[in-house]
Amino acid sequence: MNPSEPNYISPQEDIRAVEAMILAQADGYQQDLKAALDHLLASGGKRIRPTIIIYIGRMLGADPQHILTMAAAIELLHTATLVHDDLIDGSLLRRGIPTLNAQWTPGATVLTGDFLFSKAAKLAANTRSIPVIQLFTDTLATIVNGEITQMFNNRCRINRDEYYVRIYAKTASLFETSAASAALLSGVDQATTEKMSKFGNYLGMAFQIIDDILDFTGQQDTIGKPVGNDLRQGLVTLPTILFAESNPDDTAVNQLMQGDCVKNSKQLNELILAIQKSNAPRLALAEAKRFVELGIEQLADTPDGFERTQLVQIARFIVDRKL
Amino acid sequence: MNPSEPNYISPQEDIRAVEAMILAQADGYQQDLKAALDHLLASGGKRIRPTIIIYIGRMLGADPQHILTMAAAIELLHTATLVHDDLIDGSLLRRGIPTLNAQWTPGATVLTGDFLFSKAAKLAANTRSIPVIQLFTDTLATIVNGEITQMFNNRCRINRDEYYVRIYAKTASLFETSAASAALLSGVDQATTEKMSKFGNYLGMAFQIIDDILDFTGQQDTIGKPVGNDLRQGLVTLPTILFAESNPDDTAVNQLMQGDCVKNSKQLNELILAIQKSNAPRLALAEAKRFVELGIEQLADTPDGFERTQLVQIARFIVDRKL
Numbered sequence: 001m002n003p004s005e006p007n008y009i010s011p012q013e014d015i016r017a018v019e020a021m022i023l024a025q026a027d028g029y030q031q032d033l034k035a036a037l038d039h040l041l042a043s044g045g046k047r048i049r050p051t052i053i054i055y056i057g058r059m060l061g062a063d064p065q066h067i068l069t070m071a072a073a074i075e076l077l078h079t080a081t082l083v084h085d086d087l088i089d090g091s092l093l094r095r096g097i098p099t100l101n102a103q104w105t106p107g108a109t110v111l112t113g114d115f116l117f118s119k120a121a122k123l124a125a126n127t128r129s130i131p132v133i134q135l136f137t138d139t140l141a142t143i144v145n146g147e148i149t150q151m152f153n154n155r156c157r158i159n160r161d162e163y164y165v166r167i168y169a170k171t172a173s174l175f176e177t178s179a180a181s182a183a184l185l186s187g188v189d190q191a192t193t194e195k196m197s198k199f200g201n202y203l204g205m206a207f208q209i210i211d212d213i214l215d216f217t218g219q220q221d222t223i224g225k226p227v228g229n230d231l232r233q234g235l236v237t238l239p240t241i242l243f244a245e246s247n248p249d250d251t252a253v254n255q256l257m258q259g260d261c262v263k264n265s266k267q268l269n270e271l272i273l274a275i276q277k278s279n280a281p282r283l284a285l286a287e288a289k290r291f292v293e294l295g296i297e298q299l300a301d302t303p304d305g306f307e308r309t310q311l312v313q314i315a316r317f318i319v320d321r322k323l
Numbered sequence: 324m325n326p327s328e329p330n331y332i333s334p335q336e337d338i339r340a341v342e343a344m345i346l347a348q349a350d351g352y353q354q355d356l357k358a359a360l361d362h363l364l365a366s367g368g369k370r371i372r373p374t375i376i377i378y379i380g381r382m383l384g385a386d387p388q389h390i391l392t393m394a395a396a397i398e399l400l401h402t403a404t405l406v407h408d409d410l411i412d413g414s415l416l417r418r419g420i421p422t423l424n425a426q427w428t429p430g431a432t433v434l435t436g437d438f439l440f441s442k443a444a445k446l447a448a449n450t451r452s453i454p455v456i457q458l459f460t461d462t463l464a465t466i467v468n469g470e471i472t473q474m475f476n477n478r479c480r481i482n483r484d485e486y487y488v489r490i491y492a493k494t495a496s497l498f499e500t501s502a503a504s505a506a507l508l509s510g511v512d513q514a515t516t517e518k519m520s521k522f523g524n525y526l527g528m529a530f531q532i533i534d535d536i537l538d539f540t541g542q543q544d545t546i547g548k549p550v551g552n553d554l555r556q557g558l559v560t561l562p563t564i565l566f567a568e569s570n571p572d573d574t575a576v577n578q579l580m581q582g583d584c585v586k587n588s589k590q591l592n593e594l595i596l597a598i599q600k601s602n603a604p605r606l607a608l609a610e611a612k613r614f615v616e617l618g619i620e621q622l623a624d625t626p627d628g629f630e631r632t633q634l635v636q637i638a639r640f641i642v643d644r645k646l
Contacts (some may be wrong), residue, residue: 012611029464029468030471030476032476038480084433084434084437088429088433088434106411107411108471108474108475110411110433110436111406111407111467111474112471113433114407114436114437114467115464117437117440117441117458118440118461118467119460119464121444121456121460121463122457122460122461125456125457126451128453130448134445134449136449137445138441140437140441140444141352141438141441141442141445142442144434144437144438145352145356145438147434148356148438149353150354151430152431235387262589
């Protein structure tokens with residue numbers, strides 16, 4: 001569809017419809033759930049996953065109502081995982097706004113996350129597509145499994161393969177499912193669905209790499225966490241991996257290479273500063289850009305037009321976020 | 324099907340198949356998830372919900388594989404809610420066996436519950452029935468909403484209607500969905516599905532009333548909690564409601580009637596003792612039996628045979644549990 005057509009609804013209007021659909025999920029339930037959902041939606045977010053779903057769905061001719069429903073399902077699933085993550089990490093702010101667990105008891109926070117999961121699954125079921133529902137439930141399992149693996153294993157370990165597996169589970173899997181479900185709801189052939197799936201996957205990988213770079217280069221008041229927070233938590237991300245590859249003789253790197261966490265805070269601060277000053281963040285950015293270009297390549301055979309142009313712009317926007 | 328038929332698989336074999344299906348959900352995931360699922364399954368439980376699904380499905384001629392899958396989905400959903408409940412309540416034992424949160428961090432326990440939700444939803448999706456999947460996700464929302472309502476409202480309040488609403492959400496809704504989904508998977512007419520739905524609902528109401536009686540009359544080492552634990556937590560259940568109706572002049576009752584929790588522990592112990600010694604537990608049992616008979620009435624038009632006899636026995640067993 002072209003924006004010059006009279007019935008064209010801008011993505012912003014679609015996004016508002018998605019947000020209204022999400023909010024309506026609390027109708028008829030305990031009033032504090034409604035308040036929580038209001039708060040979570042008002043806390044913002046770029047709605048990048050719904051936007052990808054909307055543009056792919058439009059580009060490939062899916063039923064608009066099913067597309068909006070799936071966009072709401074994915075955004076709500078994303079929100080539910082954030083609610084439980086913030087509780088587990090004890091985070092009190094997200095995007096500068098108090099988290100649910102900063103205001104509620106742990107019990108109420110766990111239950112609100114569970115409620116959002118149930119409603120996300122309900123919305124996915126409302127698409128009436130069994131493959132989409134199965135993909136959706138698999139993705140939740142993948143995300144949670146990734147978090148448990150991160151919790152029990154792989155702390156303070158420099159391993160690029162493990163890093164890719166982890167960011168796939170953490171972020172790329174939901175981007176992949178977003179794009180794949182939009183294709184599935186469009187009824188396109190399997191080859192196109194696989195390409196859309198890869199498009200989502202590559203964008204998600206890039207998105208997480210950028211997040212991991214911002215953890216080193218971002219301003220504390222922008223990201224709401226101390227600089228180098230991941231490494232302080234024992235989480236080795238791409239900038240650290242790339243720094244280690246160029247500095248195999250660094251003492252702290254050697255310690256990490258042996259799977260030992262750097263616990264001495266002076267040493268940790270020095271390592272974080274060294275990574276910031278090094279070439280590693282730029283190399284990581286190049287890697288994210290490589291993923292974005294791989295993603296854009298997947299769009300080659302899709303219908304040329306406004307939606308495809310927008311999808312390319314979204315892909316490029318991911319690596320142009322404030323670094 | 325009749326047990327004398329050569330291909331007849333006993334419900335015990337079906338239940339073992341359901342348990343195997345549940346355990347297989349952790350295949351390919353982080354090993355601690357497998358260990359957690361092993362532990363949770365080994366902690367027992369009567370598998371009453373799967374048994375109801377299996378007998379209704381057989382009685383009404385559903386596809387056996389879909390029935391086993393749904394039985395696994397419901398039992399796993401039940402297990403997931405228990406994992407989060409025990410964490411929220413800080414319970415260290417369930418059925419005399421350490422809870423997951425007694426051994427794991429809160430974070431790992433939250434995530435394990437989430438993983439079980441995702442796999443329960445996946446199993447429900449594997450029945451390939453949209454109405455069943457929608458019913459399933461609605462039920463999770465109902466259960467969680469009930470818990471949040473219990474957390475925020477209705478503490479220390481004597482109100483029979485609120486009590487019924489609460490135990491529907493807490494217990495009867497999942498029994499109802501168990502029975503209704505077995506009917507839906509059998510493809511019977513809507514009237515039969517509604518009767519099966521009511522059968523499950525009434526059995527669930529009876530089941531929770533018995534649990535609430537056992538909280539007063541059970542042995543501490545059997546139920547694993549101090550006697551009168553619900554009331555100690557500010558939760559007014561049927562025995563207390565019935566006691567209050569017969570003893571409107573009791574000081575503690577008067578306090579509860581005004582919505583005030585009884586916080587003085589001497590007064591609380593006296594109230595619990597008075598309820599135990601009163602007619603209230605027997606009156607509550609009569610109420611549970613009334614629900615069971617209402618449930619059995621719903622089976623009147625179903626095929627006469629082994630399965631129906633078993634369903635009647637299960638219904639009666641609910642009120643004959645050790646009191």
